[in-house]
Amino acid sequence: MTDSATPGDARLLTPADVRVLAGRLGVRPTKVLGQNFVVDAGTVRRIVRASQVGAEDVVVEVGPGLGSLTLALLPHVGHVTAVEIDPVLAEALPRTVAEHAPAVADRLSVVTADAVRIPGLPGPAPTALVANLPYNVAVPMLLHLLELLPSLRSGLVMVQAEVADRLAAGPGGRTYGAPSAKAAWYADVRRAGAIGRNVFWPAPNVDSGLVRFVRRDAPVSTAPREAVFAAVDAAFAQRRKTLRAALASWAGSAPAAEAALRAAGVDPSARGEALGIAEFARIAENRPES
Template structure:
C-alpha cells in the first residue's frame, strides 16, 4: 500500500527542499490522506486510466492516483517540485514509480502529452484554474471526464446555471465542452499553508458542443461581450460586435432571444444561435 503524505511528511519534504510556498503559484499542499483518497474515489479513477494531473506539488494527490491508475502524467511549473516528485514516489511507492511521468511546464502552454489522458484529476492553483481547464478542454479531447478541486467561489461559477447571479463567462464556456457539477467541499484545514478560503470539488463530463455553424471562437466572443458589462441589455452589450444596437437587436430577434434580455439568462445554445446570426 502506498504511503500517502501526512502533515508531518509534507512539512519535512518542504523543509528538505527549502520550499517556501508562493501565493503567486497558488501553492497550497494537501496534508490529509483521506481527502486525496476521497478525490480519487469521487473521480472514479480506474486501473486502465491515464490520469492528467496539473500542479502535483509535493505529490499528495499523485501518490493516491498512482495507487489506482495505470499511468499518471503530472505537469508541474515549479522546477524544484518537478525535480523532487519522482524521488518522493520512488521512496513511498517504489513499485509504482514507473507509472509516473513528470512534465516540467506551464499547463497553459502545453500542447503535446506523452500519452492521451482519459481523465483529468487535479488540485488546481486558484489563480489560473479556469484558464487551465479551458485550455485542457480545447487542446486534449481524449479525456471525457474529470474532477478538479478549485476555490469554492470558482467551483460555484463553473457549475452555475443560467439565471443565477454567479452565472458568467466561466459557466458558459465550460458548458460548451461539458456538464459540470459541484459535488463536494474541502475545508481549509487539510492544506498547508492553510488558505483563507474553502475549496470545492467539480465533476466534469465531456459532451458534444452545441450544433452550430458558428465557430467556438465566434461564440466565445459573443459570450465575452455579453458579460463585459453584465448589467447591460444584450442589444447594447453586443452593439460593438454587431456594428450597432439596431443590428444587434435584429440578430438577437432572429436567434429567438429577447434583445432586452441580459447575458446571465442565456444558455450556451442561445449564445451559439446569436453568433450564427452575427456571422451568418
C-alpha cells in the same frame, strides 16, 4: 485500508512528511504559483473516489506539488502524467513516488511546464483530469486543457469555492457567468463537495470546492468556438445591460445586435445570464459580417 497506505503499496504523505520534504527541497509555498499543499490523506483519497477514475484511465494531474494527490492516484489508475511548473518540485516528484509507492512508480511521468500555455502532452492520451488547480488561474487552465485534450472524458478539480459555484452554475442565476457558459461548451459540470481550509499547508484564506465534469459534444454550430466565446465575453462584460446594448460593440451597433439576436430566436431585452451555451452559439452564427 489504514490512514497511511493504499492498494499497490503506496504510503501517503502525512503533514510531517510534507514539511520535511519541503524543507529538504528548500521549498516555501508561494502565492505567485498558487501553491497550497494538501496535507490530509483523507482528502486526497476522497478526491480519487469522487473522480471515479479506474485502472484503464490515463490521468493528467496539474500542479502535483509535493505529491500528496499523485500518490493517492497511482495505485488506482493506469498512468499519471503530472504537469508541474516549478522545476524543483518536478524533479523531486519521481523520487518521492519511488520512495513511497515503489510498486507503481513506473506509472508516473512528469512534464515541467505551465499548464495554461502547454501546447500538448507526451505519452498516452489522457482520459481524465484530476487536480488541485492553482486558484489564481484555475478557470483559464481548465478551459485550456479541455480544448487542448479532446481525449479527456471526465475529471475532478479542486478550486476556490466561489469558482466552483460559477463553473457549475446554470443559466438564470447571479452566479452564472462567462466561466459557466464556456465550461458548458465542453462538459456537464457539477459541484462535487466542499473542502475545508485546514487540509492545506499553508491554510488558504478562502474555502475550496470540488467540481466534477463529464465531456459532452459541443453545441452544433456553424460558428467556431472562438466566435461563440467572444459573444459570451461581450454579453457578460456588461451583464446588467440588455443583450441588445451589451452586444452592440460586438455586433457593430445596437440595431445589428438586435438583428442577430432576433435571428437567433433570442429576446433582445434579455440579459446574458438567461442564456445557455447553445443560444450563444446561435447568436454567434448570426453576427453580421464585418
